[in-house]
Each structure stands twice: as structure tokens, then as C-alpha cells.
Amino acid sequence: MTSRSRPLEVSARIYRMLLWAYPASFRRQYADEMAHLFGDMAEAAVERRGSAGLIALWLRVLPDLGFTVVAQQLAETERRVAMWRAFWGQAHVPAALTAALILAALATPADPASMLMAAVPVLGVYLAALASKGLGPRGRSLAIGIGVLHAVLWVGVMWFPDTLLAGVHLALLSATDAFLVFVGLAVLPWVTTAALVGTVALISRGRGGAGGSDGDTEMVA
Amino acid sequence: MTDSSVGATPRPPLNPSEFHILLALADAPRHGYGIMQEVEKRARGRVRLGPGTLYGAIKRMLAAGLIEESDQRPASEPDDRRRRSYYRLTRLGRQVATEEAQRLAALLHVAEAKRLIRTSDLAPRGAEG
Numbered sequence: 001m002t003s004r005s006r007p008l009e010v011s012a013r014i015y016r017m018l019l020w021a022y023p024a025s026f027r028r029q030y031a032d033e034m035a036h037l038f039g040d041m042a043e044a045a046v047e048r049r050g051s052a053g054l055i056a057l058w059l060r061v062l063p064d065l066g067f068t069v070v071a072q073q074l075a076e077t078e079r080r081v082a083m084w085r086a087f088w089g090q091a092h093v094p095a096a097l098t099a100a101l102i103l104a105a106l107a108t109p110a111d112p113a114s115m116l117m118a119a120v121p122v123l124g125v126y127l128a129a130l131a132s133k134g135l136g137p138r139g140r141s142l143a144i145g146i147g148v149l150h151a152v153l154w155v156g157v158m159w160f161p162d163t164l165l166a167g168v169h170l171a172l173l174s175a176t177d178a179f180l181v182f183v184g185l186a187v188l189p190w191v192t193t194a195a196l197v198g199t200v201a202l203i204s205r206g207r208g209g210a211g212g213s214d215g216d217t218e219m220v221a
Numbered sequence: 222m223t224d225s226s227v228g229a230t231p232r233p234p235l236n237p238s239e240f241h242i243l244l245a246l247a248d249a250p251r252h253g254y255g256i257m258q259e260v261e262k263r264a265r266g267r268v269r270l271g272p273g274t275l276y277g278a279i280k281r282m283l284a285a286g287l288i289e290e291s292d293q294r295p296a297s298e299p300d301d302r303r304r305r306s307y308y309r310l311t312r313l314g315r316q317v318a319t320e321e322a323q324r325l326a327a328l329l330h331v332a333e334a335k336r337l338i339r340t341s342d343l344a345p346r347g348a349e350g
Contacts, residue, residue, distance in 0.1 A: 022273075030276040033253050033306055037272045040254040064271025071277060 021069040023076035096126040114158040121154040124193035131201035143200045243318040250291035250309035287314035
């Protein structure tokens with residue numbers, strides 16, 4: 001066991017602390033070895049040139065540390081973004097469905113029928129965004145805006161006072177069978193949502209050209 | 222012997238620090254400090270790898286399958302050094318190092334043909350042991 005001088009001990013401790021700037025995965029794998037390596041380099045530097053050697057070593061090691069911390073943090077961020085992309089690439093439709101259900105539950109009166117009826121137009125916003133890939137930023141914003149308006153209208157309908165709906169309800173009941181009225185009302189949000197998304201998809205495909213569009217192509221007016 | 226590189230996708234040139242590490246490991250497994258010393262010795266101090274650069278390159282090269290951790294420990298090393306991770310070339314790493322050396326040698330011939338250098342100028346540097 002070699003006894004180290006105070007400057008060496010302090011330098012080693014500071015270097016080990018600086019290693020915390022690296023991403024955790026890199027640190028777990030290499031921090032101990034890098035600390036050992038720094039210790040060896042510091043001992044050799046002090047042996048050769050004393051304190052001046054140690055200062056020179058710090059001047060060499062600090063820029064290396066700065067550059068490689070940035071590089072490793074960027075690499076780690078890229079790795080995480082790729083991981084999230086891979087995850088959402090698989091799960092984005094169920095995730096959007098779940099989000100739509102939660103939003104609909106929060107935005108409508110506390111009955112399951114209202115929630116389910118409102119969830120479809122809310123999900124329609126996401127589907128309109130997907131369908132509008134060939135429209136360019138402006139067309140896409142317009143499609144999403146119309147989708148949001150459509151969802152807000154349907155959520156608003158769920159909040160209409162019962163007295164206002166009662167008249168419509170009674171008129172429909174007098175006209176036809178109660179079950180058919182219920183089914184008709186439940187299906188209506190699906191129909192309007194499908195019409196909205198279908199229209200956006202058709203326009204988007206038309207704008208994308210015969211060769212097909214890979215999306216996000218700005219259409220210059 | 223068949224040329225395993227025939228028909229394979231051409232690899233991009235290695236970055237200099239990775240090539241130096243491959244060269245340092247070409248004759249023996251080494252730990253980080255050993256690699257650093259060998260690189261400095263062979264490059265006559267003109268190439269100096271910092272700890273972050275060295276271990277960043279080691280991480281990439283392990284992931285690319287160019288090097289691997291080695292269980293071999295030189296008996297002459299002190300105990301604390303024998304406990305450190307040693308690295309050695311894989312078959313792929315040796316092949317990549319050979320291809321890179323051949324690529325550089327070909328460039329050297331071009332430079333010589335265009336009278337930019339003379340191999341006699343390089344002889345003393347290459348002859349170090």
C-alpha cells in the first residue's frame with residue numbers, strides 16, 4: 001500500500017466528485033476505473049514534475065472531462081429519446097385512447113354514457129392529427145383545430161340542461177322507438193368523428209400526390 | 222484464406238483515438254492506464270488520451286464488438302492493477318485494425334507517389350521499439 005501525499009488525495013477526491021457529471025449508466029460502468037486511472041496519472045505527474053506536474057495534469061484533464069461529459073450526456077439523451085420513440089411507436093394508439101377516456105371523464109357529467117360518447121370525438125382530435133400528415137403545418141393545424149372544436153361541441157352537448165334535451169328527446173320518442181333513439185344518439189358522435197377524420201384523410205392523401213407523401217411537406221399557396 | 226471483407230459493407234474510417242486503442246491492444250491485453258501509456262509511447266507523446274476520451278472510446282468499441290474484457294492478468298502486475306478491467310482485441314477488432322492500417326498504408330503510397338513524403342523520412346519514427 002502506498003501512502004499518498006495530501007495534494008494527490010485531494011485531487012483524487014475532487015476528480016471523483018466531478019465524475020458525477022457523467023450520466024449514471026456511464027458512471028456505473030467506468031467511474032471506478034476512471035478514478036483509478038486519474039490516480040495513476042496524478043502519481044506519475046507528481047513523480048516527474050512535482051506540484052507543477054499535478055497542475056499540468058488538471059489542465060489536461062479538465063477540458064477532456066468537459067467535452068466528454070457533454071458528449072456522454074448527449075448520447076444518453078439520444079438513447080432515451082430513441083427508447084421513448086420505440087415505446088410510443090408501439091403504444092401510442094392505446095395511450096391516446098386511454099387519454100381520450102380520461103379527458104372525456106373529466107370533461108363530462110359523471111355518467112358512463114356521456115363519458116363514452118364524448119371520448120370518441122376527443123380521440124378524433126388525435127386521429128385527425130394522424131390523418132393530416134400530408135397537409136403541411138398549416139393544414140395540419142387547421143385539421144387539429146376543427147377536431148378540437150368538434151370535440152368541444154360534443155362535450156358541450158353532454159352538459160346541456162336536461163330540460164333543453166327533454167324537448168328533443170320527447171319529440172324523438174314520439175316519432176320512433178326509444179331504443180332506436182338511444183342507439184341513434186350514441187352512434188352520432190362516431191358518425192361525425194368518422195366523417196371529420198375521413199375528410200381530413202382524403203384531403204391529405206389528395207395533397208400528398210400520386211407518389212405518396214412521407215408527411216410534413218409544406219404546400220406552398 | 223478468404224477475405225472476409227469481400228462483399229461486406231465498407232466501414233467508415235475509425236476515429237484516431239479508436240485506432241490508437243486498437244493498436245495498443247494488438248499485442249497484449251491492457252487496462253486503461255496501460256492503454257494510455259502505450260498510446261503515448263508509440264505516438265511519442267503527440268497523442269494523449271484523457272480519461273473521458275479513453276473510456277468513451279472503450280464504451281463505443283465494446284458496444285461495436287471491437288474489443289472485449291479479458292480475464293488474463295499479467296502476473297508481473299501489482300495486485301491493485303490486476304483487479305482492474307483489462308481489455309483485448311476481438312477477432313473483428315483485429316480485422317478492423319488491419320483494414321484501417323491497410324487503408325492508411327494505401328494513402329501513404331499515394332502521398333509518396335505525389336512526392337509529398339519520402340518513406341526514408343518516416344523510417345526512424347517507425348523503427349522505434
